[in-house]
Amino acid sequence: MRIREHPILEFERGKKIQFTFNGNKIEAYEGETIAAALHAAGIWHYNESDVLKRPRGLFCAIGHCSSCLMTVDGVPNTRICVTDAVEGMVVKSENRGDIK
Amino acid sequence: MIHEYDTAIVGGGPAGICAALAAGKNGLKTLLIEERTFLGGQLIKQTHRFFGSEEEHAGTRGIHIANDLKSELEGMSNIDVMTSTTALGYYEDGILTALHDEKMIKIKPKSLVLATGAFERFLPFENNDLPGIFGAGAVQTLMNIYGIKPADKVLMVGSGNIGLIVSYQLIQAGVQVIGVVEAASKIGGYLVHASKLRRLGVPIMTRHTIKKAIGTDKVEGALLCELDKNWQEIEGTQKQMSCDAICLAVGLTPLADILSQMGCETTFIGELGGIVPKRTADLETTKAGVFVAGDLAGIEEASAAMLEGELAGLNAVKFVTGDERVTERIHHLKEELHGLRAGPVGEKIRYGLAQLFEDSVITSKKIESHEHDITRLAHTGIPSQENIDEKLPDEKRMIKPYAVIECFQEIPCNPCVISCPFGAIYIPKEDINQSPIVDFDKCTGCTSCISGCPGLAIFVEQRNPEQRKGTVSIPFELLNRPQKGDVVELLARDGQPIGTGVVKRILYGQKQDKTAVITVETDIDLVNKVRNIQLQRTGKKEVM
Numbered sequence: 001m002r003i004r005e006h007p008i009l010e011f012e013r014g015k016k017i018q019f020t021f022n023g024n025k026i027e028a029y030e031g032e033t034i035a036a037a038l039h040a041a042g043i044w045h046y047n048e049s050d051v052l053k054r055p056r057g058l059f060c061a062i063g064h065c066s067s068c069l070m071t072v073d074g075v076p077n078t079r080i081c082v083t084d085a086v087e088g089m090v091v092k093s094e095n096r097g098d099i100k
Numbered sequence: 101m102i103h104e105y106d107t108a109i110v111g112g113g114p115a116g117i118c119a120a121l122a123a124g125k126n127g128l129k130t131l132l133i134e135e136r137t138f139l140g141g142q143l144i145k146q147t148h149r150f151f152g153s154e155e156e157h158a159g160t161r162g163i164h165i166a167n168d169l170k171s172e173l174e175g176m177s178n179i180d181v182m183t184s185t186t187a188l189g190y191y192e193d194g195i196l197t198a199l200h201d202e203k204m205i206k207i208k209p210k211s212l213v214l215a216t217g218a219f220e221r222f223l224p225f226e227n228n229d230l231p232g233i234f235g236a237g238a239v240q241t242l243m244n245i246y247g248i249k250p251a252d253k254v255l256m257v258g259s260g261n262i263g264l265i266v267s268y269q270l271i272q273a274g275v276q277v278i279g280v281v282e283a284a285s286k287i288g289g290y291l292v293h294a295s296k297l298r299r300l301g302v303p304i305m306t307r308h309t310i311k312k313a314i315g316t317d318k319v320e321g322a323l324l325c326e327l328d329k330n331w332q333e334i335e336g337t338q339k340q341m342s343c344d345a346i347c348l349a350v351g352l353t354p355l356a357d358i359l360s361q362m363g364c365e366t367t368f369i370g371e372l373g374g375i376v377p378k379r380t381a382d383l384e385t386t387k388a389g390v391f392v393a394g395d396l397a398g399i400e401e402a403s404a405a406m407l408e409g410e411l412a413g414l415n416a417v418k419f420v421t422g423d424e425r426v427t428e429r430i431h432h433l434k435e436e437l438h439g440l441r442a443g444p445v446g447e448k449i450r451y452g453l454a455q456l457f458e459d460s461v462i463t464s465k466k467i468e469s470h471e472h473d474i475t476r477l478a479h480t481g482i483p484s485q486e487n488i489d490e491k492l493p494d495e496k497r498m499i500k501p502y503a504v505i506e507c508f509q510e511i512p513c514n515p516c517v518i519s520c521p522f523g524a525i526y527i528p529k530e531d532i533n534q535s536p537i538v539d540f541d542k543c544t545g546c547t548s549c550i551s552g553c554p555g556l557a558i559f560v561e562q563r564n565p566e567q568r569k570g571t572v573s574i575p576f577e578l579l580n581r582p583q584k585g586d587v588v589e590l591l592a593r594d595g596q597p598i599g600t601g602v603v604k605r606i607l608y609g610q611k612q613d614k615t616a617v618i619t620v621e622t623d624i625d626l627v628n629k630v631r632n633i634q635l636q637r638t639g640k641k642e643v644m
Contacts, residue, residue, distance in 0.1 A: 001249040007272050007577050008147040008161070008614050011247030036246040044231040044318050055317050057231025061238030063135065064219045064355070081238075084137060 002040050019089035026091075034080035034091055035061060035068055046070065046080075048095045070094055101206070105131045105180075107416045108196055108209035110187045110358065113141020114402045115394025115409035116215035117169045122413025123213075124179040128420060131207060132173070133185040133198055139173070140166035141217055143402060145240040147269055149554040151290070151513040152403035152440060153532055159515030159552050161613070162402065163244075187216075190362040190390075211389040211416040214359065215409060218352035218373065218395035223257060226312035232319030236266045236349035243273040251345030255322050256280040257310055261289035261401070263349030267297055270347075272578060278343050279303040281310055283327055286478040290445070291509045292555025294481030299632040301595025304481050310346065311338065319346055354396045364390060371452030372398030381434065381457060383412045389419045398452055403512075407437050443510045443533025474508045482593045483508055488628065493540040501545020501562040501571075503538050504628070507555060510534060519552035547607065550575050551615035560619075561627045570627035571604060573619040580635050581608070581616055590622060591632040599626050601633070 003011065014030030021038060028037030035058050038046075046068055047056040059067040063082035071092045072078035080091065107123045109116045112134030120132040138144070146162020157165045173179055185200040196207040220235035222228070232251065236258070239250045254275055256267045259282035267277045280297065285307050287294045294304055307327045314321035326337035353374040359366055365378040365386040376398050383391045393412035394405035411433045414426040441449050476484040483506060491504050505516065505525070510533045516525050517536060524542035528534045545560045550573060560573040582588050586603045601622035608616040620633060 003243065003247040003249055003273055005274075005579055006247070007579050007581070009163070009244060009247070013247070032246055036242060036248055039242055039250070040246075040248045046231070049229070054229055055231050056229065057318070058234060058238055060220055060235045061241040062219065065235075081241075082136060 001042070017085060017087040019085050019087065019091060021091045022093055026085075028085035030084075032085050033061075034070070034072065034083050034085045034089070037085045038080070047093050050095055053095075102195070103131065103205065103207045105129050105207060105209045106420045107131070107211045107213060107413075108133065108207050109213040109215060109413075110196075111141070111215035111217055111394070111396070112136070112139035112181070112183065113215060113217050113394060113405070114143050114165070114169070115217075115396075115405040115412070116141070116213070117173060118406045118409030119213040119215060119391075119393055119413035119416070120179050120181075121169070121172055121176070122410040123416050124173075124176040126414065126417040126421075126423065126426060127178070128417055130176075130179045131182065131209065132179060133182045133187060133207075135184070135186045137184050139170055139181065139183065142237070142240075143169075145237070145244040146265075146402070147244060147272060148265060149515070149552070150403055151401070151511060151554045153436065153512070154515050154518045156403060156407060156436065158403065158513060159519070159554060165406075187358060190358065210420045211391070213391045213393060213409075213412045213416055214377075214385075214396055215392070215394045215405075215412070216355040216358060216396045218354050218399055220348065221351045221353055223310070223348055223350045225310050227315065228313060230313050230315050230319050231317070232315065232345045233313060234345060234347050236262045236347050239345075239347050240266055240269065243275075244269060249273060249275060250347075251275060251343075253278055253343040254345045254347050255310070255341060255343045256347050256349060258282065258349035258351070259284075259287045259289055259294065259304055259306070260349060260351065261293060262352075263347075264289040264293035264297060266347065266349060267302060268293065268300075271297075271300055271302075274579060277302050278341055279305055281308045281324060282306045283309045283331065285329070287481055290511050290555065291474070291477050291481060292507060292511075292557045295477075295483070295506065295593065295631075296556050298481040299591060299593050299595050301591070306479055309333075313346055314340065319344055322346055352395060352399045354399065356396060359385070359392075359396075362387065362390070367456075369398070369452045369455050371448045371455070376452075376456075378456065382415045382430070383408060384415060384419075389416070391415055391419075398449065400449055401440075404437060404440055404449075407433050407440070411437070439532050440512045442531070443512055445509070445511050446533075472508065477508055491538075492628070493538075497540050498561070498563040499565070501543075501547075501560050501573075502540055503543050503545060503547075503549055504559045504561055505536050505538060505549075505553075506557045506559065507535050507553075511555075513554060515552050515554060516549045516558060519549045521546065521548055525549060547573050547617045547619075548611075550617045551607075551612040556615070559631065563624050563627055565624065568624045569621060570624045571619050571621050572601075572627050572630045573605075573617055574631060574633065576616045576618045576633070577614060582606075582618060582633060582635050587636060588620060588633040589636050590620065590626060590630040591634065592629050593631045595632065598629055599623060600636070601626070601630065603633075 106128035143166035152158040188197040312323040391412040393408040563570040601620035605619040
């Protein structure tokens, strides 16, 4: 959910854009990371762990923990927490099992 | 193509920007590279006013400091800034490589300042990999940079400054914080931050830890337990709390990878956050001309990072040009850093630094114990009655407005002194770590100091014994700001409702900069008890 009102901050959002995550349309604003847009859409479950198939989500949001790696426009292991969303981008979970 | 520079700076946070400005202002051809698409590092996530010395940005919100620094950079034609650029390595032939636009670029700097910052520590507990367990920095990024609500109900783990500040920021963003868990017996961060949370009704559970996150696909709750003084679980103390996110604020570790790659010597110093570079008091590593600053050099406050950045930048100038004119400023910066670290809250840093180099200035000063007993405050976030009484004038003086500064811990901070137009607030011995004192002969109760205090720890009271009434002015920077004439619920230092009052005056102008000063009238006996207010809601009561 996006914050509409804040006592201190004002958020200047960019142009509205769309990308797909595992085939589903996600709305984002230019300048937002893929992870930020997914979070705003209520998507917390990104991947599954290799062996135990445990759910994986956002942890550090600064590109250092590897918990959010996804295939973006065909490029595997992209850190979606530091990659800006772009109109028409195709984002897919890795080790995704049945994540929709 | 090789890009040649006098100095290259890796990392565009507070330390890196200040290093670039120092180098650029002294004529160096400077390159600043930053991995993210924007500059500012952690500064741009900070909605609170900074502590420290007024001379060095204190009293200004982190976001504003970031903007000021960025516009200073823009005015410098000899500083090149490259964002979305990740440093890859630094090699024996003096070449720094970086990834930019998916291509490797080569940079040849005559000197190098590394200000890569830190990353968040993790905590072992069952189910700690569930989605909904976030680092405190991630939560800040979501809500303060992108304006996205991180969760609805959050449990904070860790009561250091980050845990306390992020908890408060969560509440500002409209998120409920169900509590702060702290394994130690005392609150780790500045106690003014703890008091801010307590008066919003947030419990701080010292000697508690998280045992397990509840949930299968995402966090649905947390299992907590109490710890004994040997940090062992006390049987029968487990309790479950419901939440949809668990935020970890359990410390930071320097991002030192590039140091090892380059062959700079490192060492483990727990007090500084883990593996840190060996370096001199001038921030030079074991490689000549390679300097470090900010959290990479040792985990500390952003105010220290900015001073260190400038110090590293000036030393790079000295290294490249041999210019001695910067020496005086270098000396001054070292004094400033020493001042910031001189008090009780700087003890850990001093011990850490003492292991790095013999610095008589840092190690020789005996730490003065607090003049007053603040044990209760340190355990609960709520000061004792004795603490409070010491801050009050005599009864006769109370019929006129007076400032009550509820700042009991010795922390390096002084914006209140400067904010007073009547010179009524002073810091003993001109030591920035001392708690401020109000001269009640000079104080007019004008409330100027209230919104300038980074800890939101100043209140103005007035009592009218004849009518058995009084007023209290408090700082307020949340949503649902009451209006003049509203009947509001009055909350005590622990966030519990203690009565009602009427809003008599609201100051919310440029000077207050979004920290409203709200004056309420109430019963005389409540004047010194009210520390928060909230709008009365019919039907439902919301804990702020």
